[in-house]
Amino acid sequence: MSDKPLAPAIEGWHTMEVKPHLIGTQCKECGSYFFPKNTAYCRNPACDSTEFSEVELSRTGHIWSYTNACYKPPEPFVATDPFKPYAIAAVQLEKEQMVVLGQVIEGVECEQLKVGMPVELVLEALHETDDDIKMTWKWKPVTR
Amino acid sequence: MSNEIAILGVGMHPWGKWGHNFVQYGVAAAREALQDANVPWQDVKFVSGGATVRCGYPGYVAGATFAQALGWQGAEVNTSYAACASGSQALAAARNKILAGGCDVALVVGADTTPKGFLAPAGGYRPEDPDWVRFYLGITNPTYFALYARRRMDLYGDTLDDFAAVKVKNSRIGSKNPRARYRKCFTAEDVAASAMVADPLRLMDICATSDGGAALIVSSVEYAQRIGKGDAPRVAAISTTTPTFASSVVEMPDIATDSAAAAGVEAHAFRSTLPLKAYEEAGIGPEDVDLAEVYDLSTALELDWIEDLRLAPRGEAAALLRAGDTAIGGKIPVNVSGGLACFGEAVPAQALAQICELTWQLRGEAGDRQVAGARVGITANQGLFGHGSSVIVKR
Numbered sequence: 133m134s135d136k137p138l139a140p141a142i143e144g145w146h147t148m149e150v151k152p153h154l155i156g157t158q159c160k161e162c163g164s165y166f167f168p169k170n171t172a173y174c175r176n177p178a179c180d181s182t183e184f185s186e187v188e189l190s191r192t193g194h195i196w197s198y199t200n201a202c203y204k205p206p207e208p209f210v211a212t213d214p215f216k217p218y219a220i221a222a223v224q225l226e227k228e229q230m231v232v233l234g235q236v237i238e239g240v241e242c243e244q245l246k247v248g249m250p251v252e253l254v255l256e257a258l259h260e261t262d263d264d265i266k267m268t269w270k271w272k273p274v275t276r
Numbered sequence: 277m278s279n280e281i282a283i284l285g286v287g288m289h290p291w292g293k294w295g296h297n298f299v300q301y302g303v304a305a306a307r308e309a310l311q312d313a314n315v316p317w318q319d320v321k322f323v324s325g326g327a328t329v330r331c332g333y334p335g336y337v338a339g340a341t342f343a344q345a346l347g348w349q350g351a352e353v354n355t356s357y358a359a360c361a362s363g364s365q366a367l368a369a370a371r372n373k374i375l376a377g378g379c380d381v382a383l384v385v386g387a388d389t390t391p392k393g394f395l396a397p398a399g400g401y402r403p404e405d406p407d408w409v410r411f412y413l414g415i416t417n418p419t420y421f422a423l424y425a426r427r428r429m430d431l432y433g434d435t436l437d438d439f440a441a442v443k444v445k446n447s448r449i450g451s452k453n454p455r456a457r458y459r460k461c462f463t464a465e466d467v468a469a470s471a472m473v474a475d476p477l478r479l480m481d482i483c484a485t486s487d488g489g490a491a492l493i494v495s496s497v498e499y500a501q502r503i504g505k506g507d508a509p510r511v512a513a514i515s516t517t518t519p520t521f522a523s524s525v526v527e528m529p530d531i532a533t534d535s536a537a538a539a540g541v542e543a544h545a546f547r548s549t550l551p552l553k554a555y556e557e558a559g560i561g562p563e564d565v566d567l568a569e570v571y572d573l574s575t576a577l578e579l580d581w582i583e584d585l586r587l588a589p590r591g592e593a594a595a596l597l598r599a600g601d602t603a604i605g606g607k608i609p610v611n612v613s614g615g616l617a618c619f620g621e622a623v624p625a626q627a628l629a630q631i632c633e634l635t636w637q638l639r640g641e642a643g644d645r646q647v648a649g650a651r652v653g654i655t656a657n658q659g660l661f662g663h664g665s666s667v668i669v670k671r
Contacts, residue, residue, distance in 0.1 A: 141412070141413075142403045142409070142412075143403075145403075159538070162538040162539070162541075163537055163538045163539070164522075164534070164535045164537060164538040164541070165535035165537055166535065167532045168403070168406075168409070168531075168532070175521060175534065176521055176522075176538050176541060177521050178538075178540065178541075179538070196423075196427070196526075197423040197424070197426045197427040197430070198423070198426055199418075199419055199422035199423055199425075199426055199474045199475050199476075199477075200422075200474060200475045201414055201415075201416065201419065201474060202471070202472050202473055202474065202475070203416075203473060205411055205414050205415070205416045206396035206411060206416075207396060207399060207411070208397070208399060208400075208401075208408060208411055208412045209411055209412060209413075209414050218414065220414070220415060220419055220423075222423050222526050227537065228535050228537055229522070229535050229536040229537045229543065230522075230532055230533045230534065230535040230536070230537075231524070231525075231526050231532060231533045232531065232532045232533075233410070233413075233415055233419075233526060233531045233532065234413070234531075235413065235414055242426075242475040242476075246430060247426070247427060247430035247431065248430075258412075258413070258414075268413060
C-alpha cells in the first residue's frame with residue numbers, strides 16, 4: 133500500500149476514526165434508524181415524520197450470516213489484479229435492530245466465522261485511485 | 277368463486293441460449309397458448325406483458341411489443357415490471373380486467389433474451405442508487421443467496437450434501453422436460469466438483485440466466501363454460517404483497533434492513549408472509565397443496581421457500597428432502613418442471629412458466645413428470661427489495 137492520503141470510498145457514510153462508526157439517521161418522531169441515511173421521509177408506516185437526526189450507529193454487533201466472493205464482481209467494483217477473494221458478513225446491530233452488510237477484513241476466511249459471532253467495525257482500503265486510498269467499513273471478529 | 281379466472285391455454289418457448297430477439301420467444305409461446313386454448317387471436321381483447329429493463333433501457337415494452345408482433349387487432353395492452361415477479365403482476369392485471377368485466381379473454385406473456393456476462397448497474401459515482409452501492413462494495417447477487425444458505429447451515433444443520441441433493445433431484449426430473457435448457461442428470465459429485473462462487477454455494481447450486489418465453493390465455497369462468505372448458509384449471513389466488521415494516525431479512529439490492537427499533541414495530545421476515553394472502557384468497561391451506569413451483573435461484577433457497585410456503589415447519593425442509601418427499605412420488609413434490617436449476621432465469625417469463633407447469637400437471641398432461649392426482653398447485657417468486665408473488669392454481 134502506498135502513502136497516499138486516505139479518503140472515504142463513499143463520502144459521509146462513516147467516520148474516519150480508528151474506531152469508526154457508520155453514520156445513519158434516526159427519525160425524531162418514532163426513533164427508527166436508517167442506513168444509508170434517510171433525511172426526507174420516515175419509512176415506518178405509522179409515522180409521517182420528515183425530521184431526522186444524524187447519528188453514529190453501534191460499531192459492534194453479531195453476525196447474522198456470512199459468505200465470501202470467490203469471483204471478481206463487475207464494475208463499479210474496483211478489483212485488484214489478481215483478484216483476491218474476500219469474506220462478507222451481515223451483522224445484526226442490537227440497539228438499532230437492523231442488519232448491515234459489509235466486507236470482512238482481509239485475512240479472515242469463512243471457516244473462521246459463525247452465526248452469532250461478535251464483530252466490530254473497522255476501516256480498510258476498498259481500492260486505490262491516482263490521488264488517494266479509498267477506505268470503507270469492514271467487519272472484524274472481536275478477539276478476546 | 278367470484279375471484280377465479282380460467283386458464284384456457286398455456287405455451288412456452290424452450291429455454292436456452294438461442295441468441296434471438298425476445299419478441300420471437302414471446303410470439304412462439306403466445307401462439308402455442310392460443311392453439312392450446314383453441315381461441316382465435318382476434319378474440320383476445322387484453323394483452324398483459326411482463327417487462328424487464330436492461331442497462332437502463334426501458335425498451336422492453338412487452339405488452340405493446342407482443343400485440344404488434346402477433347398483429348395489431350385493437351386489443352388493450354398493459355405492461356408490468358416487478359423483476360422476477362413481473363409475470364405474476366401481468367397476470368394480476370389481466371385478472372382485474374376480466375373480473376371488472378373489461379374483457380372475456382386475455383393473453384399474458386413474458387419473454388427475455390439475457391445479455392452475456394454479469395447484470396451490472398450503470399456506471400458513474402451514484403451512491404444514491406442501492407444497486408450501485410452494493411456492487412461498488414463487492415456484493416453481488418450470489419452474496420444474498422449465500423447468506424441465506426449459510427444461515428440455514430448454522431441454524432438448522434443443513435449440509436452441503438442437502439443443497440447438492442436439491443440439484444440432483446431437480447436435474448433428474450428436469451431431464452424429462454423437453455422445454456428445459458439443462459437436461460443432464462447431475463450427480464452430487466458433479467455439484468461438489470463445481471467451483472465455489474459464494475461460500476457455501478457452488479456454481480451448480482446457483483441458477484443460470486437464459487432466453488425463454490411463456491404465455492397464458494386466461495378468461496372469465498363464464499366464457500370458459502360457454503366454450504365447453506368449464507373444467508379448465510383456475511387461478512384461485514394471486515398474492516403480490518409487499519413486506520411489512522420492519523422487513524428484517526436483507527434483500528437484494530439493499531445493504532441494510534429496516535430498523536425495528538421504534539415502539540410498536542416488529543421485525544418481519546418477508547418471504548414467509550407473502551403466501552398468506554394467497555392461501556386466504558384461495559380459501560385453502562398448505563395441507564391442500566399437491567405440488568409447488570418455487571423460485572430456486574439457489575438450491576438452498578428452494579428449502580427456504582418450502583418452509584415459507586408452510587409445506588414444512590421452519591428448519592425442517594431438509595428433512596423432507598432427505599425423505600424424498602419433495603421429489604416426484606413424495607408427499608409434496610417441489611419443482612417437478614426441473615425449476616430454475618434446469619431452466620435458468622428468464623426474468624419476465626419465469627413466473628408464467630411456473631403456471632404453465634401447474635396447468636399441465638392439473639390437466640394430467642405432464643407425461644413423465646406427472647404428479648398423480650394433482651388438484652392444487654402453488655408458486656413463489658421474488659421481485660426486488662423483497663416484494664414478490666405467489667399464485668395458486670386449482671382444478
